Amino acid sequence: MKSTQQLERQLKRRSKAAKLEIWGRLISLTALLLIVAVVVGIIGFVASKGIATFTSNHVNLWDFLSGKNWNPGITDAHGKPEVGALPMIVGSFLITILSAIVATPFAIGTAVFMNEISPNKGAKILQPVTELLVGIPSVVYGFIGLSVVVPTTRALFGGSGFGILSGTCVLFVMILPTVTSMSADALRAVPRYYREASLALGATQWQTIYKVVLRAATPGLMTAVVFGMARAFGEALAVQMVIGNAALMPNSLVSPSSTLTSVLTTGIGNTVMGSLQNNALWSLALVLLLMSLVFNLIIRLIGRKGRLQ
Amino acid sequence: MFVNNDVTNAMAKEDRHVIKLTDPEHPVILSTEGLHVYYGKKEALFEGDLQFASNQITALIGPSGSGKSTYLRSLNRMNDRIATVTGKIMYRGVDINQPDIDVYEMRRRVGMVFQRPNPFAKSIYDNIAFALRLRGVTDKHQLDEIVETSLKQAALWEQVKDDLNKSALALSGGQAQRLCIARAIAIKPDILLLDEPASALDPVSTGQLEDTLLSLKAHYTIIIVTHNMQQAARISEYTAFFNQGRVLEYDTTSHIFTNPSVQVTSDYVSGNFG
Numbered sequence: 052m053k054s055t056q057q058l059e060r061q062l063k064r065r066s067k068a069a070k071l072e073i074w075g076r077l078i079s080l081t082a083l084l085l086i087v088a089v090v091v092g093i094i095g096f097v098a099s100k101g102i103a104t105f106t107s108n109h110v111n112l113w114d115f116l117s118g119k120n121w122n123p124g125i126t127d128a129h130g131k132p133e134v135g136a137l138p139m140i141v142g143s144f145l146i147t148i149l150s151a152i153v154a155t156p157f158a159i160g161t162a163v164f165m166n167e168i169s170p171n172k173g174a175k176i177l178q179p180v181t182e183l184l185v186g187i188p189s190v191v192y193g194f195i196g197l198s199v200v201v202p203t204t205r206a207l208f209g210g211s212g213f214g215i216l217s218g219t220c221v222l223f224v225m226i227l228p229t230v231t232s233m234s235a236d237a238l239r240a241v242p243r244y245y246r247e248a249s250l251a252l253g254a255t256q257w258q259t260i261y262k263v264v265l266r267a268a269t270p271g272l273m274t275a276v277v278f279g280m281a282r283a284f285g286e287a288l289a290v291q292m293v294i295g296n297a298a299l300m301p302n303s304l305v306s307p308s309s310t311l312t313s314v315l316t317t318g319i320g321n322t323v324m325g326s327l328q329n330n331a332l333w334s335l336a337l338v339l340l341l342m343s344l345v346f347n348l349i350i351r352l353i354g355r356k357g358r359l360q
Numbered sequence: 361m362f363v364n365n366d367v368t369n370a371m372a373k374e375d376r377h378v379i380k381l382t383d384p385e386h387p388v389i390l391s392t393e394g395l396h397v398y399y400g401k402k403e404a405l406f407e408g409d410l411q412f413a414s415n416q417i418t419a420l421i422g423p424s425g426s427g428k429s430t431y432l433r434s435l436n437r438m439n440d441r442i443a444t445v446t447g448k449i450m451y452r453g454v455d456i457n458q459p460d461i462d463v464y465e466m467r468r469r470v471g472m473v474f475q476r477p478n479p480f481a482k483s484i485y486d487n488i489a490f491a492l493r494l495r496g497v498t499d500k501h502q503l504d505e506i507v508e509t510s511l512k513q514a515a516l517w518e519q520v521k522d523d524l525n526k527s528a529l530a531l532s533g534g535q536a537q538r539l540c541i542a543r544a545i546a547i548k549p550d551i552l553l554l555d556e557p558a559s560a561l562d563p564v565s566t567g568q569l570e571d572t573l574l575s576l577k578a579h580y581t582i583i584i585v586t587h588n589m590q591q592a593a594r595i596s597e598y599t600a601f602f603n604q605g606r607v608l609e610y611d612t613t614s615h616i617f618t619n620p621s622v623q624v625t626s627d628y629v630s631g632n633f634g
């Protein structure tokens with residue numbers, strides 16, 4: 052009888068290990084809740100501020116998305132404020148898509164070389180170089196763009212040299228390492244036996260790469276490109292330094308333009324909280340946020356489709 | 361055990377026993393002379409001197425790590441970027457181990473099926489048409505016909521004829537392996553190399569695979585690596601026993617399994633090895 056009670060007490064007593072476990076769970080749960088709170092807070096804040104343009108300043112959403120004049124301090128002939136964000140939206144998309152189009156073939160080519168053609172050199176040289184390039188701060192890219200790319204564009208195409216083309220060049224270099232290393236990961240994930248099967252059927256190495264490896268890696272490669280696009284879309288500093296920052300519809304690749312991010316970084320310090328000028332910038336930020344959500348969604352969809360195959 | 365060993369010891373006469381083929385009905389189609397394989401500095405195959413009779417099945421047996429796969433993969437130069445292979449591989453009188461051989465053209469004649477079924481993530485039809493399309497066959501009728509005959513030869517046609525456009529990844533292990541055989545024979549090779557093709561299969565699928573191989577013998581020369589003694593005994597005419605990177609014994613399958621000349625072979629086939 053007594054020993055049973057003793058055993059029960061022993062078993063029911065919270066041991067030190069059990070207490071530690073509870074603490075561990077508590078700490079990680081707190082961390083998690085904190086992060087969730089921060090994320091929700093940011094989204095909520097940006098959303099409430101961004102919506103204020105339409106609710107308290109009564110700007111028409113369609114005017115905002117399709118208007119071509121951006122000058123939130125001024126009202127137009129109809130007494131409406133000029134908050135047309137189309138030039139920036141177009142600028143952002145143009146620069147993103149162009150840099151992705153230019154970067155993709157280089158990235159996949161490099162990844163193929165690293166992974167299929169010369170894995171030794173790839174691992175020894177390209178891998179560290181890629182990682183180094185990822186780590187360079189964007190202001191450095193912007194500075195190089197300002198002192199090398201802009202003068203070159205000016206010399207080649209005239210004008211000031213600032214514009215979408217210079218921005219594309221800088222972003223191309225910036226997203227290339229990320230897209231390359233993600234593409235290399237995608238190729239590495241293709242099982243070796245696919246390659247062996249193809250070679251054993253008499254396919255050349257190039258045929259194997261082209262018809263088997265790249266096909267099998269397509270979802271991963273697409274993810275890499277979308278990831279690069281997301282990065283290009285969100286890049287602010289380097290783009291702002293070379294694009295010219297004129298909130299005008301880009302009528303050529305070499306005329307000064309702007310993107311959502313560049314208008315935000317140049318403008319946000321010069322406006323008063325709560326004013327229309329300030330709210331309009333928050334609306335741009337909201338567009339940015341929504342777009343990065345869309346990019347994330349695309350990446351997830353591709354990933355799921357890849358897994359289903 | 362010791363007694364038993366002593367008795368067999370007395371019967372085993374040779375250290376190494378490798379016959380030369382003389383059957384005029386099945387002339388030698390492929391042979392290796394002084395084949396050595398090195399992985400980096402490490403020598404994995406010290407001497408592989410074998411002859412293979414056309415339209416016969418030759419089994420390569422031996423303990424794990426004895427160099428069977430190494431040897432087999434050298435035969436169609438799949439070791440090219442992995443290992444250094446020296447020596448001669450004579451295929452119909454041509455040494456295909458020379459650097460100026462077009463390995464892609466050669467592999468069309470010497471096909472290979474791997475241990476693990478490895479269909480591409482494409483449809484059944486496209487898997488088989490893959491190598492044909494590489495060679496520029498685009499005519500739909502011709503492709504249809506070859507896909508059908510290849511699947512029939514691999515004894516898979518009846519099971520998949522209505523699902524040719526479905527993904528090959530949905531096939532069972534045994535079906536996938538027969539698809540790989542169909543894929544390999546679609547380009548009508550001379551020789552078919554198989555590396556433990558049944559090791560991932562259940563007994564029923566294994567039996568079907570063996571039947572398939574026996575029926576393919578009429579058209580192809582087959583060289584098969586297997587860990588399954590009964591399988592070697594059931595399907596092959598000749599058997600080579602590998603041990604520690606050397607061919608210790610090569611003779612007819614009945615000789616190897618009933619009256620081997622080398623002691624180690626005798627131990628291995630009777631299960632006293634190790």
Ligand SMILES: Nc1ncnc2c1ncn2[C@@H]1O[C@H](COP(=O)(O)OP(=O)(O)OP(=O)(O)O)[C@@H](O)[C@H]1O
Pocket residue numbers: 399404422423424425426427428429430431442
């Ligand atoms: N890619 C490789 N790189 C280095 N060494 C290798 C490689 N492949 C095989 N070897 C070595 O070569 C020797 C022979 O290996 P091999 O794969 O030919 O044996 P095996 O007879 O096919 O064995 P198993 O029955 O297990 O398949 C082993 O010692 C193995 O470690």
Ligand SMILES: [Mg+2]
Pocket residue numbers: 428429430555
């Ligand atoms: Mg093996």
